[in-house]
Amino acid sequence: MGETFLDILAELRRVIRLEGQAIAHLEESLGPTFVEAVHMLQACSGKIIVTGVGKSGLIANKISATLVSTGTPAVFLHGSEGMHGDIGIVAKDDIVLAVGKSGESEELIALLPFIRKIGARIIAITAQTQSTLASHSDLVLITPIAEEACPLKLAPTCSTTAALVLGDALAMALMKLRNFQPSDFALFHPGGQLGKRLILTVGDLMRKGEANPLIDLQDDIRTVLCEMTGKRAGAVSVIDKEHRLLGLVTDYDIRRVLEAGKDLFSLSVSEVMNAKPSWVYEDEKAVKALEYMEKREKPISLLPVLNRQEKVVGMIHVHDLISRGL
Numbered sequence: 001m002g003e004t005f006l007d008i009l010a011e012l013r014r015v016i017r018l019e020g021q022a023i024a025h026l027e028e029s030l031g032p033t034f035v036e037a038v039h040m041l042q043a044c045s046g047k048i049i050v051t052g053v054g055k056s057g058l059i060a061n062k063i064s065a066t067l068v069s070t071g072t073p074a075v076f077l078h079g080s081e082g083m084h085g086d087i088g089i090v091a092k093d094d095i096v097l098a099v100g101k102s103g104e105s106e107e108l109i110a111l112l113p114f115i116r117k118i119g120a121r122i123i124a125i126t127a128q129t130q131s132t133l134a135s136h137s138d139l140v141l142i143t144p145i146a147e148e149a150c151p152l153k154l155a156p157t158c159s160t161t162a163a164l165v166l167g168d169a170l171a172m173a174l175m176k177l178r179n180f181q182p183s184d185f186a187l188f189h190p191g192g193q194l195g196k197r198l199i200l201t202v203g204d205l206m207r208k209g210e211a212n213p214l215i216d217l218q219d220d221i222r223t224v225l226c227e228m229t230g231k232r233a234g235a236v237s238v239i240d241k242e243h244r245l246l247g248l249v250t251d252y253d254i255r256r257v258l259e260a261g262k263d264l265f266s267l268s269v270s271e272v273m274n275a276k277p278s279w280v281y282e283d284e285k286a287v288k289a290l291e292y293m294e295k296r297e298k299p300i301s302l303l304p305v306l307n308r309q310e311k312v313v314g315m316i317h318v319h320d321l322i323s324r325g326l
Contacts, residue, residue, distance in 0.1 A: 022158035046093030053079035063167030092119030103131025203282035206314030243311040247273035
């Protein structure tokens, strides 16, 4: 078993070494043509259509996804489906980024004359300078592959790795040229934690309208309790006629009065409320509100929300923030 284990490790290392060498050779081969390709893609007034067949098609799909998520409009065109209507996605202002190691895949080659007829330009990513794909392309990006890591020298391994890495490199260069910022990345990834942290504001998540617990200073304690329980917020903002914040009554304030042995219903709202509560603006980042609530010396679970005219417009609860993945 020990010998088999060593053989497996040796094979793993061999494949990783060969694919690493393929990436190193690709880096060494970079030149003006690659720079021209980046500028060509940046100047494209349409969209980038990435296509390929088989394993190259899988790589093309990933390149398309990376471009889209980093600020470059792109779409994947399945090489085999192109001849059955999907080529209709190609327009004359587009650039087709075609991926194919040999540059001779029948399905991919069949698309080229029609792409030309539409008027779109073609950038090839291939290992073969003399291929049909290369001859039909406006620009050819060569991924030099000495050998595949496959023991039979057949399965695409080093070639697909090189194409994938080149696609990533093109996307990152375009990302920098477009001055793509974290806020842009977040906008394109609203479902991820980064997107939520950079995009969502307190106003997006706060309890507002009928869900916002509010009382007037002249209301009695029964009204306070009804508003607190009915809105299920555990607190109620005390406001004046101009909707300005006068105070906050929380379930903690109610417990404090009861624990002191006082007659709760004999007290006025002003005698129970916190007259100087913490609050937050509606246009502030939601994650900042969460950090404030959790990192205080005495953590709190909710905050009244004000607009920039200093009027109460909502309430934000820590559960509202956590439930949205912040």
